[in-house]
């Protein structure tokens with residue numbers, strides 16, 4: 040799969056899944072714009088991606104209008120075009136209805152839903168020009184039912200439907216839109232939320248793997264490979280889909296085993 044001369048924007052590229060996506064696109068020849076809030080981590084990812092051309096690093100908070108507007112503007116100013124938009128940046132939340140502080144709800148929705156909507160809206164005209172495509176990174180929690188992840192699951196359900204709705208709107212204009220939905224994936228997400236130590240996180244992953252039919256959690260690279268594939272011309276008629284990369288988790292398993300883990 041070659042992305043030679045294609046311009047790809049990856050949000051949330053300073054850590055975890057987005058970092059792996061950016062590196063794989065760079066290896067496939069893409070010209071990159073990468074976005075995150077942590078400038079130092081973003082710089083390290085740009086170093087890892089750099090070959091002939093260094094990626095454009097954009098330090099921005101995509102939960103704000105200013106962050107989305109500047110990201111779109113800087114990308115188009117640097118490259119003059121956009122072929123692929125990867126909406127990966129996201130935050131988690133561990134809460135339920137009875138303990139939800141609305142600040143948590145707003146943080147999750149402003150990042151996982153509003154920011155994605157806004158950035159996509161701003162860049163859709165450029166994607167129409169190139170007949171490009173969009174990949175949104177959701178979660179199996181967008182369809183699973185579990186106690187303890189309420190606004191996060193709702194935000195990912197909204198994202199899945201956003202994909203289906205705009206895939207329909209943009210298909211006549213030649214733009215594809217898909218979602219890749221990871222299951223449990225090694226990243227910074229859970230430790231950011233819980234503050235658990237590396238050892239506790241390792242135990243958590245071991246526990247979670249027991250509830251996964253393939254008995255393994257995902258590495259970011261497993262997700263990245265699917266993202267790059269679905270963004271490629273090999274998938275020229277694939278649009279409006281939600282593709283899970285999760286080791287075979289089905290809803291029955293999630294509602295029993297994973298629910299127990301989340302409630303621990």
Ligand SMILES: NC(=O)c1ccc[n+]([C@@H]2O[C@H](COP(=O)([O-])OP(=O)(O)OC[C@H]3O[C@@H](n4cnc5c(N)ncnc54)[C@H](OP(=O)(O)O)[C@@H]3O)[C@@H](O)[C@H]2O)c1
Pocket residue numbers: 050051052053054055056057074075076077078080099100101102127128129130131150176177178179220221222223224225226227228229231
């Ligand atoms: N890990 C999992 O098990 C899992 C499972 C299903 C779905 N996902 C989804 O995968 C995506 C990536 O998560 P991850 O697991 O790789 O988490 P992660 O390691 O915590 O990385 C999250 C990335 O998003 C960026 N980000 C967060 N809020 C942002 C904001 N307001 N503006 C700009 N960038 C922001 C972070 O940037 P900074 O670090 O620079 O702030 C970081 O680059 C998310 O959408 C998440 O919901 C993850």
